Amino acid sequence: MRVRPFTEDDTERVIRLWNDCGLTRPWNDPRKDIARKLTVQPDLFLVGEHAGDVIATAMIGFDGHRGWVSYLAVDPEHRGNGHSTALMAEGERLLIALGCPKIMLMVRAENTAVVSLYEHLNYVAEPTVLMGKRLIPDQ
Numbered sequence: 001m002r003v004r005p006f007t008e009d010d011t012e013r014v015i016r017l018w019n020d021c022g023l024t025r026p027w028n029d030p031r032k033d034i035a036r037k038l039t040v041q042p043d044l045f046l047v048g049e050h051a052g053d054v055i056a057t058a059m060i061g062f063d064g065h066r067g068w069v070s071y072l073a074v075d076p077e078h079r080g081n082g083h084s085t086a087l088m089a090e091g092e093r094l095l096i097a098l099g100c101p102k103i104m105l106m107v108r109a110e111n112t113a114v115v116s117l118y119e120h121l122n123y124v125a126e127p128t129v130l131m132g133k134r135l136i137p138d139q
């Protein structure tokens, strides 16, 4: 798998991948999420390409204090080959190059199985209450 920045030509494939990976939600329009990301640190929106096909994504950002990862996804047919590990390693490398001291990520409550993947990558669950407030509705 070759890791490279997302380009607009990847849009349809990436949305299909996110749907196949169960990452889309009615309140998050993936097209709007992509369009917004292309306005802020677009080089940190990573895709993994294999045999000409996009099979993985990781949307990464640095807010000046913490780095964040969203939309980590690997095509179901390509899982278990270390692709998410490789994407996360590249994301961490890019964040360190920007001087980012810590990387954070959110796991949906119903997706606890993936916690063991992150533990495998040396992430630790933190005693934090995550709170959010929608500022711009997508619907």
Ligand SMILES: CC(C)(COP(=O)(O)OP(=O)(O)OC[C@H]1O[C@@H](n2cnc3c(N)ncnc32)[C@H](O)[C@@H]1OP(=O)(O)O)[C@@H](O)C(=O)NCCC(=O)NCCS
Residues within 6 Å of the ligand: 021, 022, 023, 071, 072, 073, 074, 075, 078, 079, 080, 081, 082, 083, 084, 085, 086, 106, 107, 108, 111, 113, 114, 115, 116, 117, 118, 120
């Ligand atoms: C989670 C996901 C990205 C993992 O991708 P992957 O390329 O298969 O992961 P890797 O091959 O790099 O796996 C790394 C390690 O974590 C383990 N692992 C991977 N996915 C796991 C899961 N869902 N549950 C438990 N362990 C998992 C692997 O066994 C592997 O361990 P090993 O090296 O000892 O064998 C992929 O399953 C996916 O796209 N899931 C749906 C979307 C999702 O949940 N994304 C995360 C949102 S927070």
